[in-house]
Each structure stands twice: as C-alpha cells, then as structure tokens.
Amino acid sequence: MTTDEKFMRQAYNQAKKALAxxxxxxxxxxxxxxxxxxxxxxxRNTDKSTLSHAEITAIKKASKVMGDWRLEDCTAYITLxxxxxxxxxxxxxRIRRVVAGAMNPKAGCAGSVLNILQEPGFxxxxxxxEGILREECSAILKKFFAELRIxxxxxxxxxxxxxxxxx
Numbered sequence: 001m002t003t004d005e006k007f008m009r010q011a012y013n014q015a016k017k018a019l020a021x022x023x024x025x026x027x028x029x030x031x032x033x034x035x036x037x038x039x040x041x042x043x044r045n046t047d048k049s050t051l052s053h054a055e056i057t058a059i060k061k062a063s064k065v066m067g068d069w070r071l072e073d074c075t076a077y078i079t080l081x082x083x084x085x086x087x088x089x090x091x092x093x094r095i096r097r098v099v100a101g102a103m104n105p106k107a108g109c110a111g112s113v114l115n116i117l118q119e120p121g122f123x124x125x126x127x128x129x130e131g132i133l134r135e136e137c138s139a140i141l142k143k144f145f146a147e148l149r150i151x152x153x154x155x156x157x158x159x160x161x162x163x164x165x166x167x
Contacts, residue, residue: 038062101137
C-alpha cells in the first residue's frame with residue numbers, strides 16, 4: 001500500500017462516518033510530516049450549515065494543530081474532488097497538495113468544471129493527484145445516491161397516497 005492509499009483509506013473511513021449520519025459520504029484528512037493533523041466528514045444536514053463540508057472541518061482542525069492558518073507543507077486527502085468553496089479554502093490555506101479519490105463532473109473545482117486549485121492568477125497553486133482508491137470512493141457515493149433516489153421516490157409515492165391521489 002502506498003502512502004497516498006494509506007491516507008486515502010483514512011479519508012474513506014471519515015466518509016463512512018458521514019454515511020452513518022445519512023450525509024453525502026465525503027471524507028477528508030490533512031497530513032503534515034506523515035501524521036494526520038485534521039479530519040473531517042460531511043455534516044451539512046446534521047449541522048444545518050452550508051459550511052460543514054469535510055474539507056472545511058479538516059482545515060479548521062489542522063490549523064488549530066499547526067497554530068496557523070497556513071498549511072503550506074500539508075497534503076489533503078479527499079474522497080471526492082473539492083467543490084468551489086473547499087478548493088478556494090485550500091488555496092487560501094496554502095495547502096501544498098490535494099489528493100482526490102473520485103472526480104466530481106458536476107461540481108468539481110480541481111479540473112472537472114473549473115480548476116481553482118491551479119488557477120495561475122492566484123498567488124498560490126495546489127498540486128493535484130486524482131484517482132487514489134477511485135473505485136471505493138466512487139462506489140460509496142453511487143450507492144448513497146441510488147438509495148437516496150429510492151427513498152425520495154417512496155416518499156413521493158407515500159405523499160400521493162396520503163393526499164388521496166394514489167391508486
């Protein structure tokens with residue numbers, strides 16, 4: 001197992017915590033000198049906050065450990081390519097490298113929709129590696145959304161029956 005796989009496995013374990021809460025299963029760990037200094041998983045619905053993304057939580061924890069907002073020699077391992085907010089936070093935190101499991105073709109900002117991490121107009125660019133544990137990271141998300149679609153369809157059907165419009 002490579003170093004990237006080892007730490008992505010830890011990010012994946014964070015994603016499973018989000019899944020247990022019924023949240024979109026995304027996890028993140030931030031590593032400094034071979035040690036995890038920040039962990040996070042999605043808690044948007046649980047916290048009722050747009051800001052409760054895995055990466056933001058991990059950045060806050062890592063900054064506290066480092067005693068600085070700058071995370072210059074750190075690597076962030078994320079199960080899904082970051083959104084615009086999280087990619088921007090990583091640039092602002094001066095994170096050296098981001099490693100993503102799965103890409104996010106609908107909202108990813110490390111190359112899928114935009115590439116905020118490597119925007120040449122910014123004063124800092126982030127190295128990016130993708131595809132570490134891609135299959136596992138993709139599978140947990142696909143399963144979550146498939147089950148969510150089934151639940152939503154049932155709820156819609158139940159609502160129709162409750163209103164007397166069902167068969």
